[in-house]
Amino acid sequence: MFETAQAREMSGNELSLVEVRDLKKSYGGVAAVKGVSLTVKRGDAQFIIGPSGCGKSTFLRCINLLEEPSGGSLRVGSTTIDFDSGRRLSVREQASFRSDVGMVFQQFHLFPHMTALQNVMEGPVTVRRMPKKEAREWAASLLAKVGLSDKRDAMPRHLSGGQAQRVAIARALAMSPAVLLLDEVTSALDPELVGEVLAVVRQLTEEGMTMIVVTHEMGFAHEVANYVAFMDEGRIVECGPPPAVLDRPRSSRLQSFLRRFRTAQP
Numbered sequence: 001m002f003e004t005a006q007a008r009e010m011s012g013n014e015l016s017l018v019e020v021r022d023l024k025k026s027y028g029g030v031a032a033v034k035g036v037s038l039t040v041k042r043g044d045a046q047f048i049i050g051p052s053g054c055g056k057s058t059f060l061r062c063i064n065l066l067e068e069p070s071g072g073s074l075r076v077g078s079t080t081i082d083f084d085s086g087r088r089l090s091v092r093e094q095a096s097f098r099s100d101v102g103m104v105f106q107q108f109h110l111f112p113h114m115t116a117l118q119n120v121m122e123g124p125v126t127v128r129r130m131p132k133k134e135a136r137e138w139a140a141s142l143l144a145k146v147g148l149s150d151k152r153d154a155m156p157r158h159l160s161g162g163q164a165q166r167v168a169i170a171r172a173l174a175m176s177p178a179v180l181l182l183d184e185v186t187s188a189l190d191p192e193l194v195g196e197v198l199a200v201v202r203q204l205t206e207e208g209m210t211m212i213v214v215t216h217e218m219g220f221a222h223e224v225a226n227y228v229a230f231m232d233e234g235r236i237v238e239c240g241p242p243p244a245v246l247d248r249p250r251s252s253r254l255q256s257f258l259r260r261f262r263t264a265q266p
């Protein structure tokens, strides 16, 4: 299932870092993702928009192997996984693939009994076997990057939502992922805290981090995305640069989504 050399030959395009082909995921009889193909180039910010329940989170969770796809294939870097072959992945294979794919969730999911610094150190120490001193310095530098040097010893319950989410981003970055998946990272925040998290995401795109970003922040998507994909009912309906997708939607489904979205905005 892991076809490193072959995948390198097949990929052809050195620049494409993530390649998803015909990905499917069903829960029992319910098809949540119905054959999604997507190519993300190194350094690109690929945004995904779409109505609630259309499969955005399931799609991201499949890329991170938090869900095992029901079919299709997935390549990150030089590692390809073919889910049509029927072979189950070993725990080791899953861990190795997942460590290349960072993910940040709407609800932060910080370890509640650890300080901000310990949260960021945890992955490098336990998964990468990084010496603690080195991990502490690395974690401190990442907390500085997200503007939280002064919160390194704070417990998660003493952080604001925006601060907790920035710790979660630093924790994902600590594993030096090849690609970062962000699933509605500002949706659980009070409006006045959204900006500080978006500023960190914007900074990451400027630094060339490859990202797949699910969001309802259309203005932000317009400004920061290289490409926007519109998902509906488990499929990508349109994908292109922000002006094409957000200003000149072709399908009636996207037109009505954007219209509904705009009228729902305060």
Ligand SMILES: Nc1ncnc2c1ncn2[C@@H]1O[C@H](COP(=O)(O)OP(=O)(O)OP(=O)(O)O)[C@@H](O)[C@H]1O
Pocket (backbone or CB within 6 Å): 027, 030, 031, 032, 050, 051, 052, 053, 054, 055, 056, 057, 058, 059
């Ligand atoms: N663990 C699960 N078991 C059964 N069905 C699920 C599961 N997770 C998701 N689904 C279903 O799959 C579909 C897609 O859900 P998903 O959470 O991916 O949508 P979404 O686009 O992220 O929605 P939202 O914008 O509300 O976050 C929905 O019909 C949902 O009910």
Ligand SMILES: [Mg+2]
Pocket (backbone or CB within 6 Å): 056, 057, 058, 184
């Ligand atoms: Mg979701």
